[in-house]
Structure formats: structure tokens, C-alpha cells
Amino acid sequence: MINIKQQVNSLITFKLSTLILITLMLITLQVSAASVSKKILMVVSGYGQEEKSAGYEFDEFSKAYLVFKANGISVDIASPKGGKVTASKYDATAAYNAKTLADKNIMDKLAQTLATSDIDASKYSGIFIVGGKGAMFDLPKDKALKTLIADIYQQQGTVAAVCHGPAALVDVKLNDGSYLVANKAINGFTNTEEQLFGKKWLSKFDFMLEDKLIERGGKFQSSDIMLSHVAIDDRLITGQNPSSTVGVANALVSSLGIKPVLTEQYQDDKTLALVAKLLAGDKSVLNTLSENQQDYHLALVGMYGFYYAKIAENNLQISNALSLMIxxxxxxxNPMLDMKIAKAQQxxxxxxxxKTTLAQLLLAKPDYQPAKDMLKTL
Structure with a gap:
């Protein structure tokens, strides 16, 4: 009896184990099939071939591509004219860029992009438009791209863009004659960010991105300069700036019915997320920075404070900028940072x-005239 009972229990255990294994395999196959069946078209500006300092942003391309790759989503790359495209200057040693540069498959596609006029929209579940100054020049004028964006959206696909990428959306109209962005939450590189970081290009742009999106009826939203902000309105997803790239890419993945896998948070994004916490009132951030300097991009913290001080409108904002700079x-x-610190203190x-800040600066640089001049006014 005992042997028979043991045999029955063993048989039941075996069947349960087999059933569990089969179930897990089916789930895995379903997830894999869902991912493999999805294909994304990434669009980059080709303007960099004419003006190398106004190409597409390789950082944004890399971060978004690595999200799609991690989630098993196939990627094609297009530009207005097709062929070779040029990125604006970037750091090839940054972790995300190094990974992308080592990926022969995607680099081959970048070396010979598809022309937007040759794209069949029905093959894609979504489109991701990469930013960079170049996007302001050729993407809004590309009739084939406008049609492509509208077709993907109207076939229930997702349209996503980051930083200057939303420039491609400003003249996109749907079949009913309405603008794609009309009455939808939208964002992109803000007027303030343009004034701080892209001033030399303003006279060359046909429009200011924020102004044009609002003019087209978009419900523009944004966060503080260079901090991540992702606007989601059903199948339209836009990001404010480079630090929004991973958020936009993950939101696109989610819109396709795929739960995004957890990916690495890069040092620059991690640093700006910490800055956002400080600006939201979390002063413990300063201790975190002090005790874990190796985990963050400290110079980025200081430069953020430097630029934030330029637009600060009240004592709280000045104080936050000062904390970041210090x-x-x-x-x-750098003496320019020291001067900005002294001015914020004043x-x-x-x-x-x-006075103390200026005195310390003059000890290191006795002939630094701006410090001498300011010291006389105190």
C-alpha cells in the first residue's frame, strides 16, 4: 500500500511539474511572440550632412534603441533622403553610446538609412522620432514623413518623439483635416531651453518649437530645464529633452502592449533625476551627492545649478541653484562658476x-578682474 501511495504521489508531482513547465513555456512564447511581431521605425534628421553641428542626437538614438532592443522590438531607421546621416558631436565613451556603436546590425542600418518616401507604414507598430537641432530643419518639410506619421497613427500605431523630434509633428494632419497634436498633451524642447542652450540657432529656425506646437492646438506641458518630462496622450508620446528619452521609449513599448523590462539608469539621467528631487524640496539630495559622488555626474550638477541660476525668479530658486553649484x-x-556662486550669495x-567666495577665488587667481570688480561693490 505504501509503495502504491508513493507511486501515485510521485505521478501527481510529475504531472504538476510538467503542467507548470508547459505553462511557463507558453507564457514565455507568448511574450516573445508579442515582442517579435512589433517593429518600430526610428527617424533621424539628415541635415547633419549639410551642417555637421546640427545633426541628429546620437545620445537620444542610443538610449531609445537600447530600450527597444532590450524588449525584443525590431528597428528600422529612416531619414528624409535616406543613406548616410551625420550626428551632432557626442561622447563615444558614454555607456549607452559605446553599446550602440558596438552593435554592428544597427550601425549598418545607420550607415544606410531608408528614405521616408520608400517606407510602407503598414509594417510598423510605432514610430520614434529622434531629436537634435537638425530635426528643426529637414523633418518638418518632409512630406513623405508627414504622411508616414499620420498613417501609422491612424492605423492605431504609436507616434513618439523627443527633444526637437516633435518638430516633425507640427504640420501633420489626420484624415479629418485636424492637426495630429491638436487638443493633445504635448511637449518638446522649450523656449527657455532654446534660449539657454541653443541661442546661436534661434535666428536660423523657421519657428520656435514650443510656440508652434501651441499654435497647432497642442496642450503644451513641461518641467524645469533639462529635466525629464514625458507627455502621454493615448498613442501620442513626446519628451521634453534628452533626459526624457528613456521615459519616452519605455512609454512607447508599453503602448504596444509589452511590459518594459527594467534597463540600466545611466549616470547622467540618474544625476538629473536627483536634481529634480532637490528642486521639488528634498534637501537630503545634497547628502546623497556628498556621500555617493562616484554614482553621479558631479560636474553636471554644478553646471545645472549655473544655468538654473540664470533663470531663477525667486529666492527659493536662487537658493536651489546655489546649493547645486556649491x-x-x-x-x-572654474572661476565663472565661482562668480555665479558669489552673485547668488549676494x-x-x-x-x-x-566676499569669502571672491577672496578664495582671488587667492587662486590674483589677477581675475571680474572678481576684483565685484568685490568693490560689496
Whole structure:
């Protein structure tokens, strides 16, 4: 009896184990099939062939591509004219760029992009438009791209764009004659960000991206300069700036019915996420930076504070900018940053601290005239 009972229990255990294994295999196959059946078209500007300093942003391309690759989504690459495209200057040693550069398959596609006029929209579940200054020049004028975007959207596909990428959307109309962005949450590189980081290009642009999206009826939304902000309105997904790239890519993946896999948070994105916490009132960020400097891009923290001080409108914003600059002062060791720190201290009514900052600067650079001039005013 005992042997028979043991045999029955063993048989039941075996059947249950087999059933569980088969179930897991089916789930895995279903997930894999869902991913493999999805194909994304990534669009980049080809303007860099004419003006190399206004190409597409390789950082944004890399971060988005690696998200799609991690989720098993197939990628094709197109540009207005097809063929070779040129990126704006970028850091090839950055982790995400190094991974992409080592990927022969995608680099071969970048070396010979498809022309937008040759694309069959029905083959794609979504489109991702990469930013960069070049996007402001050739993408809005590409009739084939406008048709492609509208067709993908109207076949229930997802349209996503980041930074200057939304420039491709400003003149896209749907079959009913309405603008794609009309009455939808939308964002892109803001007017403030243009004034701070792209001033030399403003006279060459046909329009300011933020203004044009609003003019087309978009419900423009944004966060503080260079911080991640992803606007999602059903199947239209847009990101404000480079730090929004991973968020936009993941949102696109989700819109396709795929749960995004957890991917690496890169040091620059991680750093700006910490900055966002400080600006939201979390002062513990300063301790985190001090105790874990190796995990963050300290120079980026200081430069953020430098530019944030330029647009600060109240004492709280000035104080936050000052905290960020001081956190990276030793790392950057630059007289321009020291001067901005002293000016922020003066604005907050801390003239003695400003004097100390200037005195320390003059110890290192005795002939630095801007510091001497400011010291006379205190």
C-alpha cells in the first residue's frame, strides 16, 4: 500500500511539474511572440550632412534603441533622403553610446538609412522620432514623413518623439483635416531651453518649437530645464529633452502592449533625476551627492545649478541653484562658476559669504578682474 501511495504521489508531482513547465513555456512564447511581431521605425534628421553641428542626437538614438532592443522590438531607421546621416558631436565613451556603436546590425542600418518616401507604414507598430537641432530643419518639410506619421497613427500605431523630434509633428494632419497634436498633451524642447542652450540657432529656425506646437492646438506641458518630462496622450508620446528619452521609449513599448523590462539608469539621467528631487524640496539630495559622488555626474550638477541660476525668479530658486553649484564647486574648479556662486550669495543677502567666495577665488587667481570688480561693490 505504501509503495502504491508513493507511486501515485510521485505521478501527481510529475504531472504538476510538467503542467507548470508547459505553462511557463507558453507564457514565455507568448511574450516573445508579442515582442517579435512589433517593429518600430526610428527617424533621424539628415541635415547633419549639410551642417555637421546640427545633426541628429546620437545620445537620444542610443538610449531609445537600447530600450527597444532590450524588449525584443525590431528597428528600422529612416531619414528624409535616406543613406548616410551625420550626428551632432557626442561622447563615444558614454555607456549607452559605446553599446550602440558596438552593435554592428544597427550601425549598418545607420550607415544606410531608408528614405521616408520608400517606407510602407503598414509594417510598423510605432514610430520614434529622434531629436537634435537638425530635426528643426529637414523633418518638418518632409512630406513623405508627414504622411508616414499620420498613417501609422491612424492605423492605431504609436507616434513618439523627443527633444526637437516633435518638430516633425507640427504640420501633420489626420484624415479629418485636424492637426495630429491638436487638443493633445504635448511637449518638446522649450523656449527657455532654446534660449539657454541653443541661442546661436534661434535666428536660423523657421519657428520656435514650443510656440508652434501651441499654435497647432497642442496642450503644451513641461518641467524645469533639462529635466525629464514625458507627455502621454493615448498613442501620442513626446519628451521634453534628452533626459526624457528613456521615459519616452519605455512609454512607447508599453503602448504596444509589452511590459518594459527594467534597463540600466545611466549616470547622467540618474544625476538629473536627483536634481529634480532637490528642486521639488528634498534637501537630503545634497547628502546623497556628498556621500555617493562616484554614482553621479558631479560636474553636471554644478553646471545645472549655473544655468538654473540664470533663470531663477525667486529666492527659493536662487537658493536651489546655489546649493547645486556649491556641491560641485571643487569638482569643476572654474572661476565663472565661482562668480555665479558669489552673485547668488549676494542676491540672497549674504554679502559676507560672497566676499569669502571672491577672496578664495582671488587667492587662486590674483589677477581675475571680474572678481576684483565685484568685490568693490560689496
Amino acid at each position: 556641491a560641485a564647486q571643487a569638482e569643476i574648479n 542676491q540672497l543677502g549674504n554679502s559676507e559669504k560672497a
